Amino acid sequence: MAKDAKEKGCGLDRPQIEACEVHPFELAVSGFSGSGKTTLLERLVPALAPLRIGFLKSDAHRVAMDREGKDTFRLSSAGCAEVGIRSQELSGYLVHGSIELREWKLRFSECDAVLLEGFRDTRIPKLLVLDEAGEAWRSLSEGRFAEVQALIHTGAAPDTTLPVFHRDDIAGITEFVKSFWAGRIPRVRGLVLSGGESRRMGVDKASLSYHGSSQAAWLHGLLTDMGLDPLVSRGPGQEVPGGIDPSRIVSDRFLGYGPLGGILTAMETDASCAWLVVGCDLPFVDRSAIELLVNARDPFRDATAFLDTDGRFPEPMLSLWEPKSRLRAFQFLAMGYRCPRKVLINSRTNLLDPPGGQFLFNANTPADRDAALRGLNRNEP
Helix, strand or coil, X not given: CCXXXXXXXXXXXXXXXXXXXXXXXXXXXXXXXXXXXXXXXXHHHHHCCCCCEXXXXXXXXXXXXXXXXXXXXXXXXXXXXXXXXXXCCCEEEEEXXXXXXXXXXXXXXXXXXXXXXXXXXXXXXXXXXXXXXXXXXXXXXXXXXXXXXXXXXXXXXXXXXXXXXXXXXXXXXXXXXXXXXXXCCCCEEEEEECXXXXXXXXXXXXXXXXXXXXXXXXXXXXXXXXXXXXXXXXXXXXXXXXXXXXHHEEECXXXXXXXXXXXHHHHHHCCCCEEEEEXXXXXXXXXXXXXXXXHCCCCCCCEEEEECCCCCCEEEEEEEECCCHHHHHHHHHHCCCCCHHHHHHCCCEEEECCCCCCCCCCCCCHHHHHHHHHHCCCCCC
């Protein structure tokens, strides 16, 4: 059976932003030995700051990254399949044998982007560094070097429809790389979290009216007006909140995990987009608050979130989760964590100052509801 058929049969979803080898924001620098790939990368990495860049080199030669006599070498020689070393300044991890490319997604999950060196025949987008002997140019003309996005040269510029940069034009190459990655930034969709049991409130928080309709319907309409194509998260068997088209309901697939279950369900429903999450217990959220979050979005991080009103911890009930955060969330779920705040605290989250006002006021009890209604100058039940 063909590989693609096997993957499809096993349910492997590969939307465009996930159809990458090691990272959604990846780019290889390829060419033949002596063409200056490493020198280019050395200059490119600091130019891309403050992005946290990962690096992976493909090497056909035997690689030795440990020294005889060192503790790690001795334990590796004694039969350890994997060896790690940790200090305050540097940590290392050595594995016998090759690591499959897909497994590097886990290892690079805390990086904003990844640069690779080599990988000439792998379908990774790449910059091709031309050598003086013309070997790379001939190989490109013969159909080698898949997914070439631009050419880097040191002599005369070649005649091609591809973008071309001199190797010393670091500013130009940097802007090209940023622009290329910007083209991979996924769109944002909205998710109204309304699947809670509302035990402290005593009634379904999604059905409460703060703005003339059920809170779920009001938030759904707000996100719709902003072009965010929202869904409404709901627990299995829960009634559809008033004013919501049933087709916009997504039923939680991860039961017993609270808001994180709703977020993961949305990610499974559409893994190609970022999800802007807003909870029904935030009665003061309006368009301006959501615009603050969207405008401050950092798509290279796992998520973007406001700090709570105390300025201490991320507020998950108004947050934006990038597609790659799905991997991080599942890792935490496997370790026994079910709180979305814990995921945000321990991930590469773009943390924003509290937005001010009462946007993050949580209405979880009847007293909170009454205070919110007074703040909104409403007397609705």
